Amino acid sequence: MIDKAGTWWTGSSFEDLAEYIRIHTSLGYPAGDIRRCVCGDCGGHVFGLDIAQAEGCAQRICVGCLNEYLIADSEDYWDQVNIETGACPCGYETFEIGVGYSLRESGEIQWVTVAGRCVVCGILGVYTDWKIDYEPSRHLLDRF
Numbered sequence: 001m002i003d004k005a006g007t008w009w010t011g012s013s014f015e016d017l018a019e020y021i022r023i024h025t026s027l028g029y030p031a032g033d034i035r036r037c038v039c040g041d042c043g044g045h046v047f048g049l050d051i052a053q054a055e056g057c058a059q060r061i062c063v064g065c066l067n068e069y070l071i072a073d074s075e076d077y078w079d080q081v082n083i084e085t086g087a088c089p090c091g092y093e094t095f096e097i098g099v100g101y102s103l104r105e106s107g108e109i110q111w112v113t114v115a116g117r118c119v120v121c122g123i124l125g126v127y128t129d130w131k132i133d134y135e136p137s138r139h140l141l142d143r144f
């Protein structure tokens with residue numbers, strides 16, 4: 001269960017992070033499809049996160065094998081954006097990551113939300129999110 005008692009909400013599992021994404025997106029574009037990031041090379045679940053917060057782009061870096069992966073359509077914009085390292089309020093930079101996809105009635109993607117659960121302290125946060133305004137877009141559901 002999400003612990004909402006402190007300044008920052010915390011969670012102890014990926015399910016808590018998924019719930020956090022649901023709550024966070026519920027007032028805007030509800031994320032109906034939430035995926036857990038898994039390293040394609042080693043199967044790891046813990047990542048560093050590079051983000052372009054203003055533009056909306058994200059790359060995860062596996063802490064186990066250093067494999068880098070650009071989330072959704074970030075590849076198309078990565079060389080044009082300002083990239084920062086995602087850091088938890090506690091100062092650590094390692095997360096379990098979930099990607100929330102908000103879908104249009106047509107089934108196309110409307111919004112992408114990238115959130116992390118700090119593996120050190122459990123704080124939950126949305127690190128970047130962005131709009132998808134082209135079709136077809138459903139192939140992005142496999143890029144998380």
Ligand SMILES: [Zn+2]
Pocket residue numbers: 039040041042043044062063064065066067
């Ligand atoms: Zn890996």
Ligand SMILES: [Zn+2]
Pocket residue numbers: 088089090091092118119120121122123
């Ligand atoms: Zn933390």
